[in-house]
Amino acid sequence: MPGFGIIKGLKETARNFFGSYHDPGRFVTIQYPEEKREHHENYRSFPFLVYDGDPVKGLRCVSCKICEKECPPQCIYIVPEQDGSGKLLKFPRIFDIDVSVCMGCQICVEVCPFDSIKMDQEFEVSTADRFGGLILNRSKLAKSNEYYHQIRPAEATAVDAQLAAERERQQAKAAAAKSPAPAAAATREKKP
Amino acid sequence: MTPWSTLLALAGDATGSWLAQLKNLATHPWVVNLVAMAVILGANAAFFAVITLLERKGLGRIQNRPGPNRAGPFGILQPAADGIKMITKEDIVPERADQLVHFLAPLVMLAPITLALAVLPYGPQLVAVNLDAGVLFFFAIGTAGELAAFMAGWSSRNKYSLLGAMRAIAQMISFELPLVLSTLVVIMMTGSMSLVEIVAGQGSAAWGLPGWNIFTPWGLAGFLIFLTAAAAESNRSPFDLPEGESEIIGGFMTEYSGFKYAVFFMAEYFGMFAVSGLGITLFLGGWHAPFPFLEWVPGIFWYVAKLVALVFGFIWIRGTLPRLRADQLMNFSWKFLMPLALLNFATAILWHATAGWQFPGAWLCRWLVCFGIVAGAFTGLGRAMLRRRQVGPRIYRYAS
Amino acid sequence: MVDFAQPENAFKPGLPGAAEPACRVVPKYSDQGEREGDWLEISMGPQHPSTHGVFRMDLVLEGETVIRLKPVFGYLHRNHEKIAEQTTYLSSMPYTDRLDYFCSMTNNWAYALAVEKLAGLQVPERAEYIRIITAELTRLQNHACLMGFLMQDLGAMGTPLMYAFREREKILDLFEALSGARMMCNYMRFGGCRIDLPPGWLEQTRRLVADFPRFLDEFEALLTGNEIVMARLQGVGALSRELAINAGISGPMLRASGVNYDIRKVDQYGIYNRFEFRVPLGAHGDCYDRFMLRLLEMRESLRILEPALKDIPSGPIIDARAKLRNFKPRPGEAYGRIEAPKGELGFYLVSDGSANPYRYRVRPPSLINLTILEDLCLGQKVADVVIILGSVDIVLGEVDR
Numbered sequence A: 001m002p003g004f005g006i007i008k009g010l011k012e013t014a015r016n017f018f019g020s021y022h023d024p025g026r027f028v029t030i031q032y033p034e035e036k037r038e039h040h041e042n043y044r045s046f047p048f049l050v051y052d053g054d055p056v057k058g059l060r061c062v063s064c065k066i067c068e069k070e071c072p073p074q075c076i077y078i079v080p081e082q083d084g085s086g087k088l089l090k091f092p093r094i095f096d097i098d099v100s101v102c103m104g105c106q107i108c109v110e111v112c113p114f115d116s117i118k119m120d121q122e123f124e125v126s127t128a129d130r131f132g133g134l135i136l137n138r139s140k141l142a143k144s145n146e147y148y149h150q151i152r153p154a155e156a157t158a159v160d161a162q163l164a165a166e167r168e169r170q171q172a173k174a175a176a177a178k179s180p181a182p183a184a185a186a187t188r189e190k191k192p
Numbered sequence B: 001m002t003p004w005s006t007l008l009a010l011a012g013d014a015t016g017s018w019l020a021q022l023k024n025l026a027t028h029p030w031v032v033n034l035v036a037m038a039v040i041l042g043a044n045a046a047f048f049a050v051i052t053l054l055e056r057k058g059l060g061r062i063q064n065r066p067g068p069n070r071a072g073p074f075g076i077l078q079p080a081a082d083g084i085k086m087i088t089k090e091d092i093v094p095e096r097a098d099q100l101v102h103f104l105a106p107l108v109m110l111a112p113i114t115l116a117l118a119v120l121p122y123g124p125q126l127v128a129v130n131l132d133a134g135v136l137f138f139f140a141i142g143t144a145g146e147l148a149a150f151m152a153g154w155s156s157r158n159k160y161s162l163l164g165a166m167r168a169i170a171q172m173i174s175f176e177l178p179l180v181l182s183t184l185v186v187i188m189m190t191g192s193m194s195l196v197e198i199v200a201g202q203g204s205a206a207w208g209l210p211g212w213n214i215f216t217p218w219g220l221a222g223f224l225i226f227l228t229a230a231a232a233e234s235n236r237s238p239f240d241l242p243e244g245e246s247e248i249i250g251g252f253m254t255e256y257s258g259f260k261y262a263v264f265f266m267a268e269y270f271g272m273f274a275v276s277g278l279g280i281t282l283f284l285g286g287w288h289a290p291f292p293f294l295e296w297v298p299g300i301f302w303y304v305a306k307l308v309a310l311v312f313g314f315i316w317i318r319g320t321l322p323r324l325r326a327d328q329l330m331n332f333s334w335k336f337l338m339p340l341a342l343l344n345f346a347t348a349i350l351w352h353a354t355a356g357w358q359f360p361g362a363w364l365c366r367w368l369v370c371f372g373i374v375a376g377a378f379t380g381l382g383r384a385m386l387r388r389r390q391v392g393p394r395i396y397r398y399a400s
Numbered sequence C: 001m002v003d004f005a006q007p008e009n010a011f012k013p014g015l016p017g018a019a020e021p022a023c024r025v026v027p028k029y030s031d032q033g034e035r036e037g038d039w040l041e042i043s044m045g046p047q048h049p050s051t052h053g054v055f056r057m058d059l060v061l062e063g064e065t066v067i068r069l070k071p072v073f074g075y076l077h078r079n080h081e082k083i084a085e086q087t088t089y090l091s092s093m094p095y096t097d098r099l100d101y102f103c104s105m106t107n108n109w110a111y112a113l114a115v116e117k118l119a120g121l122q123v124p125e126r127a128e129y130i131r132i133i134t135a136e137l138t139r140l141q142n143h144a145c146l147m148g149f150l151m152q153d154l155g156a157m158g159t160p161l162m163y164a165f166r167e168r169e170k171i172l173d174l175f176e177a178l179s180g181a182r183m184m185c186n187y188m189r190f191g192g193c194r195i196d197l198p199p200g201w202l203e204q205t206r207r208l209v210a211d212f213p214r215f216l217d218e219f220e221a222l223l224t225g226n227e228i229v230m231a232r233l234q235g236v237g238a239l240s241r242e243l244a245i246n247a248g249i250s251g252p253m254l255r256a257s258g259v260n261y262d263i264r265k266v267d268q269y270g271i272y273n274r275f276e277f278r279v280p281l282g283a284h285g286d287c288y289d290r291f292m293l294r295l296l297e298m299r300e301s302l303r304i305l306e307p308a309l310k311d312i313p314s315g316p317i318i319d320a321r322a323k324l325r326n327f328k329p330r331p332g333e334a335y336g337r338i339e340a341p342k343g344e345l346g347f348y349l350v351s352d353g354s355a356n357p358y359r360y361r362v363r364p365p366s367l368i369n370l371t372i373l374e375d376l377c378l379g380q381k382v383a384d385v386v387i388i389l390g391s392v393d394i395v396l397g398e399v400d401r
Helices: A004-022 A066-070 A109-112 A143-150 A155-179 A186-187 B003-011 B020-028 B028-063 B078-090 B099-118 B134-142 B144-155 B159-190 B195-200 B215-233 B260-281 B299-320 B324-354 B362-388 C081-085 C087-099 C104-119 C125-154 C159-179 C202-225 C226-231 C241-246 C252-256 C288-313 C365-370 C373-377 C382-394 C396-400
Strands: A047-051 A076-082 A088-096 A116-120 A142-144 C039-042 C056-062 C065-072 C332-338 C343-351 C357-363
Touching: A004 B028, A004 B299, A004 C159, A047 A143, A066 A076, A066 A109, A076 B078, A088 C104, A109 A116, A109 C087, A116 C396, A142 A143, A143 A155, A143 C056, A143 C332, A186 C202, B003 C288, B020 B028, B020 C056, B028 B099, B028 B260, B028 B299, B028 C241, B078 B260, B099 B134, B099 B195, B099 C202, B134 B144, B134 B159, B134 B195, B134 B260, B144 B260, B159 B215, B159 B260, B159 C039, B159 C373, B195 B260, B195 B362, B195 C226, B215 B260, B215 B362, B260 B299, B324 B362, B324 C252, B362 C226, C065 C373, C065 C382, C081 C087, C081 C357, C087 C357, C104 C125, C104 C332, C104 C396, C125 C159, C125 C202, C125 C226, C125 C288, C159 C202, C226 C288, C226 C373, C226 C382, C241 C252, C252 C288, C252 C332, C252 C343, C343 C365, C373 C382
Parallel strands: A047 A142
Antiparallel strands: A047 A116, A076 A088, C039 C056, C056 C065, C332 C343, C343 C357
């Protein structure tokens, strides 16, 4: 009978109308500013720099510039610290990320050999200052390892274990280098 | 009485007391009409505000979302917020537009519809103008909407507006016919064109059933035809082609903004209230209660309840159905609704002619026979139409 | 049904299917040589509500009938291919998300497939399973949303769209738990996937797959039998088999015209040969067939997902030889293609041995499916144009690149 399909459709919308009052599977809206979604541990927004202990001295970043090179939209800008004689130090003097350009792709996190840059979960970064407010400098980017543990407990624990193992290996190597045995392989550890 | 004498009465007659003068004044036709106009406009505007909120909430729930809920508790202040937004928005008129016609179109749209609202009986005594030919007046004044749509579309100098106006005219004129034909049945059976008398004729109840016209086979068919045509007349989905926003952006309203747009919007809803009111009056017993023991409730309550029910039906349909195409709309009107409406005449005549049947179960027998005719015609016409267009469900095969 | 293995069905030059337009354009002239009446020229877009983005169609109308249509695109051109040639292989991966921003997972896969061919990487089995699961989930959400958009173009007040979005949110939640982002997943890597499945993810996905038919039934009840939907979609924008083949159409649009060509079956990339699924075919090639085919494909996707979620093995998720930093494939060329939800998505790469591709070329299904828009629209009403455009299923990020 013509018109039956329309009636079937009307039945379906009526079911959804009433279902939205009692079935949470149908009524999925979240009232955003009041209630927020629980983000999964893997959720990512923008990068931040991890430090251990001191917010300036404790930065893990050695300003190797790999992330700057690999960043697809080229939103990272790094200038290494120099000592008095002009020699480059393994520490960033300037580390800027333009969040208005950053697309949160996590490539910088993946390529970082020192686990120094990680993805944040802070997504409410709106600002009234379009230019200054969206450029995050070194002090704004630096966040403690405890914070990292807080947002990504599993990943941060794994990273800590890995770093500890690395440190132990380094120490063992250093001990080996101090001993008279020649350690030619140590030069390979030099970072670009 | 002339305005001048009214002024004299206002100034006061030295011989009468002021109270008598006030009473005199209050029953004065000018005052009565002014009050009636204010009440009709105010009540409908308030109802419009409520219905827009209801519509947005209802559509939201149909679509599994909460609808507006930010302005005030449960969003009840949303209509006020909408109104403030509409009034404070910049009114942009295209540079090359015909300024005067562009300005007049919303007014021409709104004014006749408020006039049409004046002839509807809202309660036993609640009728602003009791015209002998109320139905005729209603349709005559309703056609002004077509003029307004075309004024808006033509004066905007926008191609989408023009397309929308063309669609609006074609659609409104085509659907006027089934609309009028479906009401003619009621007029024929009642023997009056006065809306007040048509409502009065539906008061008697038999076997606990109200005597509304919808409980007769011709009334049921007429009501469905009327409802379909009314949806098209008031540009409601699935016949909202004149403004079909996914195709021609806003139709004849494309170049309107701010309060003029709000007036168009209001006129559209007023039009919906008006045709729904006419449908209630003609088929759903007007202000009559469904059962005699409920007659103590004021008639206006039943009227509003029926209106809300009808409007909610429109909202439900809007939330479900996609839009027809212009040529399909024409086909639907001329080749489907028109023959059905004409056949409904014959059914009504049969119903009238068999009124003298006396054997037991005669009423049911008449009912079934008459209904069978209409339902058979509906099925046959519909099937033929779908088959001619080669429209139907399909079966799909899979690659081996 | 056209079998591509047969030589007579191989590609022929010219577009014979296009020789007969749906309507012949005959300008009307009066005896004095003046044109009778005016054609209405409309620039539909780029700000039009139904052009699915910034797309423009220059229409010439007679009354409401379309007699000319010129698609104009490029408003969203972002220089994707040249940018990819300036950056490393890995850096292009997040950009592929933004091609067809509804299906980032399949875009990732196609690109990864091309690079894997180039560098000769082997994908571990677990990663193959993850890829199939995410790709089929992507297909589910893309098709659901597309049907919602199509109904929106039909004027259904967004109700089917909202239902589709409701289900899509659940799939995007899964993507977020897996990759960290809902739409711009950037999940796949050359030789595997970025990270392993989070705990509980498979269970959640199984539940979603078990619940999904309920949504499909609801959708079907709401739309497929609806007389208005049928009247609007059937017989509109019919695409002949010949034209579809000769214009290089792919995906559900090609299969709606009755051509049995699904790259999942033809190439059997990944491990698709391990799964039982059928390829639905249309007979008319009109909008309704395209619409229904997507619905049927969603059911087939569920048939792939169920065993895939059951059989997924444990193991590594990335080829141990895959290098993140300093990735330089040997010189050569490769073309990797997959059956993306919208059609054949291919990446053509030429390597000169450096860290950047020498040539990087995308074969976007949206763009190539869009090329026959005028053939489909001629003689139809202006209201049908938006439906035909909707049923082609384009995403402007992919069309303009």
